[in-house]
Amino acid sequence: MLFLPQLIKLKPLAAIINKSGHGELLVLLGILIPFGGAWLFSSVGLKPDLGALILGILLSGHPKAKELSNAMLSFKDMFLVGFFLTIGLSGLPNLETLGISIIFIIALPIKVMLFYWLLTRFKLRARTGTLSSLNLANYSEFGLIVGAAGIANGWISSEWMVVFALALSISFIIASPLNIHAQALYTRWQKRLVVFESKKHLPEDEPIELGEAEVLVLGMGRTGTEVYNVMKNKYKQLVLGIDSSMSTIKNHLSDDLNVIHGDVTDIEFWQRVKPNSRIRLLILATSNHSTHMQVINGLEKMNQKIMVASLSRYSDEMEELKQAGVEVVFNLYAEAGLGYAEHIFQSFNQSVNNEK
Template sequence: MNTMDYIVILVAAACSGFIFQLVKLPPLLGFLVAGFVLHLLGIHQAPVIDTIANLGVTLLLFSIGLKLDVRTLLRREVYGTAFLHLIFNGMLFLAIFSVFKWLSITQLKVLSNEALMLLAFALSFSSTVFAVKVLQDKSELQSLYGRVAIGILVMQDLFAVIYLSASSGKIPSLWALSLLTLIPLRPLLLRLLNRAGHGEVQLLVGFCMAFVVGYAWFDSVHIKPDLGALLIGMLLAGTPQANNLGRDLFAFKELFLVAFFLSIGMHYFPTMESLFIAILITLLVPLKAALYLLLMLVFRLRARTAWMGTLSLANYSEFGLIVSAIAVQSNILDGSWLAILAIALSLSFIISAPLNQKADHIYRRVQNRLCRLQRNRLHLDDLPIELGNMEIVILGMGRIGSGAYELMSQHYPGKVIGIDTDLTKVQSHMEANRVVIQGDATDSDFWEKLVLSKSVKLVLLTMPHHNGNEYAVTQLHRRDYAGEIAAICRFEDDEDALKELGVNHVVNLYEEAGLGFAQHIYDAVNWTDGKR
């Protein structure tokens, strides 16, 4: 490989990803296609790309660990759906593949029972990358269905990591006991991450924790190094430092995964026979989705919550490719199966992407039929949100929202309610005897459940992000709210935008802060006639 070859790889990946993004399809599909094109051009291997691809898998596991909330995984609708779906989907797909083998369908007829079981296992996973991207684009990561979907995906990732660890074939050494010291080392690691501040130093420290503390240490004691990256991420999870690091690592993780999809396309070019099998596998996605839907309904989620969660999971996973890659290395599967599964993954994304964009529209058309499957007794987090006889609603209970709550409560005692997404913050307010409930006003699911009574006269929008306040105003108008709306903003153009949407009162924080600051200083120094 020379420099010009890498330039060709870079241009092919950029152009293909850009084209796919223009047509509103996941760019990862474009990178896979770029790999196929490079294969046709005679570029079959690129050592640097293969190395980056391996790093991308490790970084993906580390970032999953950083956002892992163990409390979410312990919810029945999460671990129950994940585990039962893995079992039922695996059994269903194994039965279908066995029939295909009995019918002597192409490459399936030569597979062993072990290979069929591994294929069924790999195709049980859904894509973490795809689901996170879809939920972020719709600002619904914190919705109930978003949290459930991500929890299920993390559980699936854990199942995959357990398999990857078991498949390494290595017996841990006695030095593996040294990993127990990671627990008392956690405060030191967090302090180190905190002292690194923000920006490039924090990123470098994060890379060291993933690849040195996680990958290298676990590998040195003969434990799957990717598992080490996941566990180190979990060790740091639930802290502000981990949240910041996770956001900063996101772009790097995406970039490294580009290399993973490129390398698959470059190494394994599909034949017509492979394409036929990939289409057959893609046709099984509705069965996989139906299982998700039924299981979520069994765990008492609303029909809409189950529907939205199902669509975000109705695809195959890049983790399935990683599992299959291990099977290829172990000679359980032929290398051509990586191309087959990569095409099936791509086709599932192509189908799932437009469905998620039109999810609400499709739901309204099937709502009556789905609601008949809904349990009578719903999940506690999925019940209608009733405000009772409250007259003032505050969306966003940060410092500004809390101050507004205190002032309004003095004038309207017992008639003020606050709503915030952060459960910890909600619990803190409740301990201070404030009426505050959990809810995300940037989530369409919140507005679907909200019962907005006629007693509400004023809604205060004190959320930190302008887009969130804009979205809340739009939803209030859709629900024919006729009372007053007040909102905060930081910039003049945001103020104009809110007024155009029909907000009655807009307060520019910077202007008000400047006036308040000047007044406070003026009162403090007590100037009279220009003299102190």
């Protein structure tokens, strides 16, 4: 047990992960690592699942940890389906279990209202509280895990697992359409919901000052950062980057980039922008098509007359953006190929000139 952190410190597993590539070997390694941790802890009389958990935590800081997590995601889904199947085989629903599960479903509106009240007490805005509350409306599948543990320890009877499964399934059926139309529901009930907001807001919810910026770049990832740099060479300090990730904002601020934190898909973002804004161009530089469409719809509702340029990955998305009024639409893959070819051409010309 005490020797394990030293093994990680010497990074033997990190070296193996680095050499595992990006395909099947990485997936195989993702299966072997938790089993290895479980065996190690079991051999010294500790719980094996604790060993798998600790080994995963120790490797979480590895550069390929996220890639490994994504590679193992399908296995997680498969095991989750298997878990649900075992629950389904544990018993069949009857009128009694259905009636008890309906009682749990009746409590859903109370749950949503309590979440909304709690979130607004923590100075979150009405929109954030509404979307978060609706997102938390359904019962969690972790309740089934707790229920399974209760049955295994003899705390509750197996019939309760059927009740939990029914309540969970029905809550998902109800919550799904609510989350799909959450933004529309908030827009409809906005005036009544804002009454419950706290008088004091969080710093990120204060009025937004865009300064002298004339160009906004939404999405400061790799593509957005390159767009920002090119536009900055043209407009100097009149370019402003916006991103919803605080970690991304902090990284760019350390590089002296002119960026702010904000969610442009939020219609209240534009309401919080000070009216003396000089914005002429909005560049949508994310890879999320639904985000782009939400921004465009938000601009239309706020009657913001701004020229919009957008990136897109597929031809049908490009057509939808054009129909929505986007003046300039670029295909992400085509533009990447164009930039790659231009880079090769410049390097080749330089090599030829050096030979001369």
